[in-house]
Amino acid sequence: MTLQFFPRSSKLVRFAITGLMATQAAIATTVISEFTLTTPGIDSTRAALAKSERLSGQDIYRKAAPAVVYIETEQGTGSGVIIDANGLIVTNAHVVEGAQQVAVELADGRKFMAQVVSQGTPGCVDLAVLKIQATKLPTINFAAASSVEKGQEVFAIGYPKGTKPSSITRGGVSNVSIDQGRIDTDVTLNPGNSGGALLNDRGELLGINTGGRRDATGMNFAIAANKVQALVQALKQGLSPILGQYVSLTTSSSHDLAAKLLLNGAVNNGTLQKSDNLMCGDKSRADLYTFKGDADQPVKISMTSSQIGSYLVLLGPNGEVVAERQSKERGGTATMLAKLPVAGTYTVIANALHPEQLGAYQLQATVPLLFEQGRLTRTSPQLQDGSPYSSYRFTGQANQTIALTLYQFDFDPYLILLDSEGKKVVEGKADRQSKVDIKLPRNGSYTLIVSTVNPNDRGRFLLSIQPSEETASPNAVSQNR
CATH class of the missing domain: 2.40.10.120 (Thrombin, subunit H)
Incomplete structure (x- = not known):
């Protein structure tokens, strides 16, 4: 036909x-x-x-x-x-x-x-x-x-x-x-x-x-x-103006089309089922969430499930795709890290990886203490051994455990964390994709130095730092350069 x-x-x-x-x-x-x-x-x-x-x-x-x-x-x-x-x-x-x-x-x-x-x-x-x-x-x-x-x-x-x-x-x-x-x-x-x-x-x-x-x-x-009403309802609720290019909405007069997603709030427990919204491309099911963010604000959004493959899309206030990420075929976590381009209402699409997948998931959004997507080049400043580096500052509290998460490193990273007095809190090499838990000794500002194990290495990197409830792992960073 x-x-x-x-x-x-x-x-x-x-x-x-x-x-x-x-x-x-x-x-x-x-x-x-x-x-x-x-x-x-x-x-x-x-x-x-x-x-x-x-x-x-x-x-x-x-x-x-x-x-x-x-x-x-x-x-x-x-x-x-x-x-x-x-x-x-x-x-x-x-x-x-x-x-x-x-x-x-x-x-x-x-x-x-x-x-x-x-x-x-x-x-x-x-x-x-x-x-x-x-x-x-x-x-x-x-x-x-x-x-x-x-x-x-x-x-x-x-x-x-x-x-x-x-x-x-x-x-x-x-x-x-x-x-x-x-x-x-x-x-x-x-x-x-x-x-x-x-x-x-x-x-x-x-x-x-x-x-x-x-x-x-x-x-x-x-x-x-009912589809017309859903589109108008989505517009009045501040959802992405081009949401209809991705999702066929299911109307409901009893509640909003999208749930509120609180930054640094509790975990949202959701379930994708046959009555949910349809992704237009593959007809998989999707739930919608919204949150308000500020320009240049870092956010981390994670979707975890043991029953379905997770797929996340973040749409900006003007409809632009800010980030998207998927987990493995079934189970695991999809995590998006992004700096918000403008202030406004953002739409999160929590989606199953495949059309036949239905089941429960957990969704959470946090604001990292630090989120950086950078690149070490030949023109980057150098440490004493000639290794290129970039440095970043954030504020922490005494006895606070932070989670330093490394993503997409093109090189073997070498990390140095200094407190406000310039004293080393931790130093050493880490895996290219890993999570390092560090307990901060005092209140104040901290400086993270990102460098390379091999002085001749260059490339891109992505990392975040956010509060963690986990116990610090003293062996997470190796002291051997």
């Missing part, structure tokens, strides 16, 4: 407005033009219709059409649905994919430039959320996900092939898969309908019309409203 995403209408009808080709920075806030046009009878009709149950096609159009918008980019046209009176609009990701500017025209003729505030991908969650600078906009109520049934009459409102005003077509539901977020219909759709509304006979939003089969007619599909 080959699925077709309805493309943007190839015939581009430009707005006759100066400044359409504005810069991306201006798109988020610039109102192109605003009219005070009204549609006769719309307001009174909408109020009357709210009291009724099943509506005629004419009444459904009068009720819902004001909340269906026309979308234009430099690549084509599509449709969208206003889901928040303060300017949030949902459409398909493929309608705005790759666009440098997105223009929106409301049913009453007002025109705005829109900002893409959240975007999935056609291969994962083909939804995007736009924001325009407007208030008191008409919206469409969501239908209950459980209300969709095979054989149910449905209606589609959109702007096929870029024609205005919007049009309405009707059809029936041929198949429903709410868990997968998909509704199959035979309602007539054309290019330009993408992102428009699929409605029930009460004018409630069942889904967002998306595409259909290339090799058949009357076999089209929409993304179910």
Whole structure:
């Protein structure tokens, strides 16, 4: 079976407005033009219709059409649905994919430039959320996900092939898969309908019309409203704006989509199960966590399980992948170390390594006393024997046991730890990947010197220092150079 995403209408009808080709920075806030046009009878009709149950096609159009918008980019046209009176609009990701500017025209003729505030991908969650600078906009109520049934009459409102005003077509539901977020219909759709509304006979939003089969007619599909609600809920909870490019979210009205992850807090005990979110690539299960961090703050996030292989992804506030790490096939620990690039809310994806893996895990996030990713080169300062070195400072407390963890060393490391008076606390060589526990003698600042066993060695290294509850191991560092 080959699925077709309805493309943007190839015939581009430009707005006759100066400044359409504005810069991306201006798109988020610039109102192109605003009219005070009204549609006769719309307001009174909408109020009357709210009291009724099943509506005629004419009444459904009068009720819902004001909340269906026309979308234009430099690549084509599509449709969208206003889901928040303060300017949030949902459409398909493929309608705005790759666009440098997105223009929106409301049913009453007002025109705005829109900002893409959240975007999935056609291969994962083909939804995007736009924001325009407007208030008191008409919206469409969501239908209950459980209300969709095979054989149910449905209606589609959109702007096929870029024609205005919007049009309405009707059809029936041929198949429903709410868990997968998909509704199959035979309602007539054309290019330009993408992102428009699929409605029930009460004018409630069942889904967002998306595409259909290339090799058949009357076999089209929409993304179910519960997936739309999940994306909007994720946006309002501060989750990554491009989360929909990685994870197909499972909605839940009883709790947040993501749990709070406390830095230096208790271990989070979780379980990946069949009802959890799906990773788009391999259909493995995933849980979501969020935490707030500061720019340049070091973090260490570990996921441990004896039942599944662990896979971790850290997404930044702007959607960038900050770090990712996996454990071995089953069991073990996946550990991410990173310096946060900016202040904001970060999203952690706790994921199983393979689709068939389900089970319990433990997740913990800590703030290391020190986290460094460095490189020793020919221009690095040298010790007396000619070995290159780098030095780093951190603050510790008397009788505090710290865990010095070494990762990804290109050379055999030689370590020297000095207290605030310049006295050696520990000195010697360590394994390239190891954990060294050290008990600090006093309060104050400490200096860690990272060097090489062989004076001729050079290369990269990654290390962290954080508080440890373990007993210090006096033999963890060998004194032989």
